[in-house]
Amino acid sequence: MSEAPAAPPSASADRAHAQGIDLLLRPPQPRAGWRLLPARVGALCAVELQKLRHDRTELYTRAVQPALWLLIFGQTFTRIRAIPTGGIPYIDYLAPGIIAQSAMFIAIFYGIQIIWERDAGVLNKLLVTPTPRSALITGKAFAAGVKSVVQAVVVIVIAAVLGVALTWNPLKLIGVAVIVVLGSAFFSCLSMTIAGIVLSRDRLMGFGQAITMPLFFASNALYPVAIMPGWLQAVSRFNPLTYEVDALRGLLLGTPAHLALDYGVLLVAAALGITAASSLLGRLAR
Numbered sequence: 001m002s003e004a005p006a007a008p009p010s011a012s013a014d015r016a017h018a019q020g021i022d023l024l025l026r027p028p029q030p031r032a033g034w035r036l037l038p039a040r041v042g043a044l045c046a047v048e049l050q051k052l053r054h055d056r057t058e059l060y061t062r063a064v065q066p067a068l069w070l071l072i073f074g075q076t077f078t079r080i081r082a083i084p085t086g087g088i089p090y091i092d093y094l095a096p097g098i099i100a101q102s103a104m105f106i107a108i109f110y111g112i113q114i115i116w117e118r119d120a121g122v123l124n125k126l127l128v129t130p131t132p133r134s135a136l137i138t139g140k141a142f143a144a145g146v147k148s149v150v151q152a153v154v155v156i157v158i159a160a161v162l163g164v165a166l167t168w169n170p171l172k173l174i175g176v177a178v179i180v181v182l183g184s185a186f187f188s189c190l191s192m193t194i195a196g197i198v199l200s201r202d203r204l205m206g207f208g209q210a211i212t213m214p215l216f217f218a219s220n221a222l223y224p225v226a227i228m229p230g231w232l233q234a235v236s237r238f239n240p241l242t243y244e245v246d247a248l249r250g251l252l253l254g255t256p257a258h259l260a261l262d263y264g265v266l267l268v269a270a271a272l273g274i275t276a277a278s279s280l281l282g283r284l285a286r
Contacts, residue, residue: 063154066102070095070158083223088165088253095159095166096248097221100241102155103148103180107187108212110144111195111204118284127285133278137192141274144188145181152180156252165253172251175259179251182266183244189273196280221245240269 074091077083085093117123126136159166167173194207216222218232219241225233236242243262250257 062102062106062151063158065105066098066151066155067158069098069101070155070162070164074098074162084227085224086255088255091159091162092164092166092253093249094222095155095164096252097219097245098159099152099155099176099180099248099252100183100219100244101216101221102151103184103244104187104215104241105212106148106151107144107184108191109205109208110140110188111191111193111208112201114140114192114284115195115199115201115204124285127281133281134274137189137274137277137281138185140192141185141188141270141277142181145184148180148184149177152176167252167254175251176248179244179247179262179266182263182270183240185270186240186266186273189270189277192277193273193280196277196283199284215239215241218242219245240266 070091074094077094078090081090083090083093114123117126127133156166191204191208195204198204198207218235219239220236221241225236225242228236243265246257247259247262247266249255250259250262
């Protein structure tokens with residue numbers, strides 16, 4: 001007695017088999033850049049913050065300098081009353097400037113880290129992955145911003161202990177965090193851009209020390225722009241730190257500020273910084 005003929009394979013099985021063969025012959029299409037970038041930025045930022053989690057010494061040591069500025073410089077000049085501050089105590093006027101200064105000092109030497117990664121071979125390994133260079137720079141810039149926000153919290157707590165009348169409005173504090181992140185993103189990208197030009201840690205440290213204090217003193221962190229010499233006022237208008245301090249004072253103290261202009265300038269500066277640092281990143285790997 002003959003066996004019954006085998007049932008023909010179903011159409012769905014044929015399609016699955018054809019799709020499996022097709023995947024072997026033709027690799028799947030990669031995700032679009034706009035979908036890949038946020039994931040890569042988040043991953044790289046998480047890697048940077050893991051370093052902070054394992055070694056918190058940097059946070060404690062960097063809190064010393066802003067504390068000294070507020071304790072010594074702030075309280076001394078509050079007694080002297082030599083700088084016009086619009087009727088508010090000088091230590092209150094100084095606190096937002098010290099927040100911006102401490103954030104800048106964290107970010108401005110970020111290029112040293114990327115040169116160290118180049119010397120250790122880590123950067124070359126990252127550059128051969130599908131990760132866009134802009135994602136690598138953005139991840140590091142955002143991590144610098146998060147570190148600076150932590151530092152800003154420390155300065156705000158010190159200022160509150162000293163009696164500085166800061167706002168505790170949650171929305172304004174979120175605005176402060178955004179400003180600090182944008183400012184730190186620009187200064188970290190500036191540092192990485194310089195790293196892509198000078199290519200060595202020693203030269204970068206020299207450039208970093210040469211530009212940090214001029215940027216600080218050419219801003220409104222210590223005194224109003226109105227009392228500066230005319231040439232210094234012109235310089236301060238091109239200094240992103242001026243706009244960062246102006247926004248921080250407006251948010252934390254309620255003083256008159258140009259928040260839309262401040263946010264806009266810092267956003268454009270951060271975008272330009274990411275573009276410049278990304279374009280020079282390849283020089284570090286040569």
